[in-house]
Amino acid sequence: MHKPGDVVMGGMFEVHFTSVFPEQTFTSEPQQPSCTGFDTLGFRQTMTMAFAIDEINNNSNLLPNVTLGYSLYDNCGALVIGFSGALSLASGREEQFLLQENCLGIPPVLGIVGDSYSTFSIATSNVLGLYKMPIVSYFSTCSCLSDRQRFPSFFRTIPSDAFQVRAMIQILKHFGWTWVGLLVSDDDYGNHVAQSFQSDLAQSGGGCLAYLEVLPWHSDPNELRRIVHLIKTSTARVVMVFAHEFHMIHLMDEVVRQNVTGQQWIASEAWTAAAVLQTPRLMPYLSGTLGIAIRRGEIPGFREFLLQIHPDHNGNDSYGNNMVRQFWESTFQCIFAPPPAGWVEAGGALCTGQEDLENVETEFFDLSNLRPEYNIYKAVYALAHALDDMLQCEPGRGPFSGHSCATLQRLEPWQLVHYLQKVNFTTAFGDQVSFDENGDALPIYDIINWLWLHDGRTKVQNVGVVKRSAFKVEELTINEDKIFWNFESNKPPRSVCSESCPPGTRIARKKGEPVCCFDCIPCSEGKISNKTDSMECTSCPEEFWSSSQRDHCVPKKTEFLSYHEPLGICLTTASLLGTLICAVVLGIFTYHRRTPMVRANNSELSFLLLGSLKLCFLCSLLFIGHPRLWTCQLRHAAFGISFVLCVSCILVKTMVVLAVFKASKPGGRASLKWFGAMQQRGTVMFLTLIQAAICTAWLVSSSPAPHKNTQYHNDKIVYECVVGSTVGFAVLLGYIGLLALLSFLLAFLARNLPDNFNEAKLITFSMLIFCAVWVAFVPAYVNSPGKYADAVEVFAILASSFGLLVALFGPKCYIILMRPERNTKKAIMGRGTTK
Secondary structure, three states, X not given: OEEOOOEEEEEEEOOEEEEEOOOOOOOOOOOOOEEEEEOHHHHHHHHHHHHHHHHHHOOOOOXXXXXXXXXXXXXXXXXXHHHHHHHHHHHOOOOOOOOOOOOOOXXXXXXXXXXXXXXXXXXXXXXXXXXXXXXXXXXXXOHHHHOOOOOOOEEEOOOOHHHHHHHHHHHHHHHOOOEEEEEEEOOHHHHHHHHHHHHHHHHHOOOEEEEEEEEOOOOOHHHHHHHHHHHHHOOOOEEEEEOOHHHHHHHHHHHHHHOOOOOEEEEOOOOOOOHHHOOOOOHHHHOOOEEEEEOOEOOOOHHXXXXXXXXXXXXOXXXXXXXXXXXXXXXXXXXXXXXXOOOOOOOOEEOOOOOOHHHOOXXXXXXXXXXXXXXXXXXXXXXXXXXXXXXXXXXXXXXXXXXXXXXXXXXXXXXXXXXXXXXXXXXXXXXXXXXXXXXXXXXXXXXXXXXXXXXXXXXXXXXXXXXXXXXXXXXXEEOHHHOOOOOOOOOOOOOOOOOOOOOOEEEEEOOOOXXXXXXXXXXXXXXXXXXXXXXXXXXXXXXXXXXXXXXXXXXXXXXXXXXXXXHHHHHXXXXXXXXXXXXXXXXXXXXXXXXXXXXXXXXXXXXXXXXXXXXXXXXXXXXOOOOOHHHHXXXXXXXXXXXXXXXXXXXXXXXHHHHHHHHOOOOOHHHHHHHOHHHHHHHHHHHHHHHHHHHHXXXXXXXXXXXXXXOOOOOEEEEEEEOOOHHHHHXXXXXXXXXXXXXXXXXXXXXXXXXXXXXXXXXXXXXXXXXXXXXXXXXXXXXXXXXHHHHHHHHHXXXXXXXXXXXXXXXXXXXXXXXXXXXXXXXXXXXXXXX
C-alpha cells in the first residue's frame, strides 16, 4: 500500500499469516512467494498507520507545511519476506535522490514503523542500524533489542520483555505462586524470555520453575504430547506461556485431547488478546486466564475512517486496492468477479462493492480493545514529532557540527534518530510518549482476565495495571474482586512446591531440588522463628526462653528456695519449730533457774548456748526466699557467728567439766582459777570475735552477691548467692569445724568421768551428731545444684541445731519436768538415791 507525500514513512505489517514458497531451480526464472490466509486484524493495524498519517496531514499544528506519505509492506509471517520488504523501503529505487524544488520521483523513506516479530526486527535492525535508519516497532518485545551497541537506531512503543518478565514476577508474588511452569516459543522472543525469567526470578527470590519447555515451531505432535503430559502430572498449578498465537492453538489442541484441567494460565502480550483462542471448545480450559496486555488506548475518529474503506473497481491503489478487495471478501464472505470455477454453482456469493460496512458486526470494527493499534498510532506520531522538532531548528543553534540544523532536502537518517531520542509528547488518550537511553518507551501494561459468560460469549476485562514508577521499580495494582477464577472455590489456586514453614520452624533445603522445595524443621529449644519461611532460627536473649510453639521468646522461669513451695515451707516450719523449742527450754530453765540442774556447770553458759541455738535456727531463714544482696551477705555471716558462739559455749563447758574433775583430786584446786565465770565469758567472746573478724574480712574483700545462674537449666534462671571468695567460705567453715573437733576430742576424753560429771557424755554425743552432719554436708552441698544447695545447707543447720538442742538439753528438761526428785544437789553430787 502506497501513498505519495513530501516525506514517506515505511511500515511492516502481517496482513497474511501464511506464505508459500515455490520450488526454485537454477534454470527457471525466480518466482516470488505467494501470501495466503488473510488476517483481518493485521489489515486493521495497517489501516491504523494510514489513519494516523491522514490525521497528521490534517493537523495544522504538526508538520504544517509537510505532507506525509506512506509505503506499507506485508511480511506474510515470513522472515525472508519481511526482511526483503524492509530493505526495499530503505534502499529506494534510485542510486541517489536529492529532494529539490523541481524534482520528480518517489521520496525516500525516512523511518519505518515495524516489525511485529522480534526475530524480524532483529534481522532488519542489524542491517538498517548500520545506516542509522530509525525503526520504531509496535510489537517486538525482545529485551535484546535494548542493546544500543547492536541496534543504535531501534525504538519501540511497547515495553521490552525485561519489564514484562518483571511484571509477571510481581503477579506471581502477589498471589503467592512460587512453583510455576514456563513455556516459551523456539525463537529469539522465547529464548530471551527464558533467560531473563530464570535470572530475575532467582534474584527476586519470588519462586522457582517446576519446568521450562520450548514449544516446537513446527508443532511436532509427539513433543506437544510430552509437554502437555508434563503439565498434567506436575504439581505446579500455574502455567506461563510466552509464545505466539499459532503455538497456543496447537498446544491447546493437545490440552483438550488430554483433558488437562485445573491449571491457571498466564498469558504473555503475544497471545493475551487472541480471539482465535476464545472459543467454546477452548474456554473451559482457558477461562480465568490472567495476562499481560499491551496498554489499551482510544483513537478518536478511527471507526469513521475504517467505514470509508471501499474497493475501487478502477484499480486505484491509493489504499492498496488488492488488500481492500481481500478484506471485503473476508468480511462479506463473497468473491469479486471473475469467480473461480464452481463457486456460483456451489452457492457462493459474488461481491458487488455495494455491501454496507455499517451493518456488519465483526471483530474488525470492535474498537473497544485497541492495543497493538494504539502502539502503531504512537509510533507514527513519534516519528512525526521528531521530524517536526527537526524542522523547527533555528540555523546557528542546531545540535549538529557548527551548530547546524538538518534540512528536509539533505536529511540524513541519523539526524532524525537524534530528534527521535528526545521525543516527548502526550497522546489524546492522555499517555506520555518518550524513549529512554535504550530506545524503550515508558513501560506500562494492562492486566487482563478472560471471563466465559453464561451465554457462551467471552469477555476480556481489565483487572489491573503494572507500570514503572519514578523510582524505576514495578508498581502492581490489581482489583482482585473483578477476577474470575476457573476453579470451584472461585479463589486463586495454591501453586507451591512445599507449603510455607510456619513460625516456630525453619526451612531445610532438599538436596538436589529447587530452593522452593524444602522441609520445615522445628526450631531447637531456646531458639525461635517469628516469621513465615524463616531460613534460620534465632536464639532468645539470655533471660528468655522459647515458647512451646517456638514462635516467640518468653521470660525464663525463675527458681530459688521459696517460702511458697513445699520444701521451703517444711524448712521454714522446722526452723520456727526449733526456735520455739529453744524459747520453751529457755523458759523452763528461767523458771527453774535456782534448781541445782540449771545452776550446775555455769548456768550462764547454758542460757548463752540456748540463745545461740535460737540464732542458729533463725539464721536458716536467711537461706529461704529471693536472694538479695543483704541476705547473701548476712546469711553466711550470721550462720558462721551463731555456730561459733554455740560451739564456743560447748567447748568452754567441756573444758570446765575437765577442770572440775581435775580440781576434785588432791592438789588440783589451783586449776579452777583459770575457769571462773569471767574467764569463761571472755573465752567465748574471744573465740566468737575471731569468727566475726573472718566474716568481716570476707565481706570486705569479696562479698557474697546474688547471681542469676543459667548453667543448671537452659529454660530456668536459678537465683543463688555466690560466695564471692571460696577461701573466705572455707576458712569460715574450717574455723567452725576446728572448734567442733576440739570440743569433740575433749568431750571424748571426759566420757569415762564419774556420773556426777556426766554432762561430758552429752557433749560427746551432741558433737558427734554435729560433726557427722557437717562432714556429710560438704559433698552434698557441692553436688546440689541451685536451690537444693541452699536446702542442703539449711538442712545441715537445722539437723545440727536440733542435735545439739536435744542431746544437751533433752535429758536436763526430762529431769526438771519428769524427775524433779533427781533435781537436787545430792543427786547431782552422786550422794543421794537415784531411785
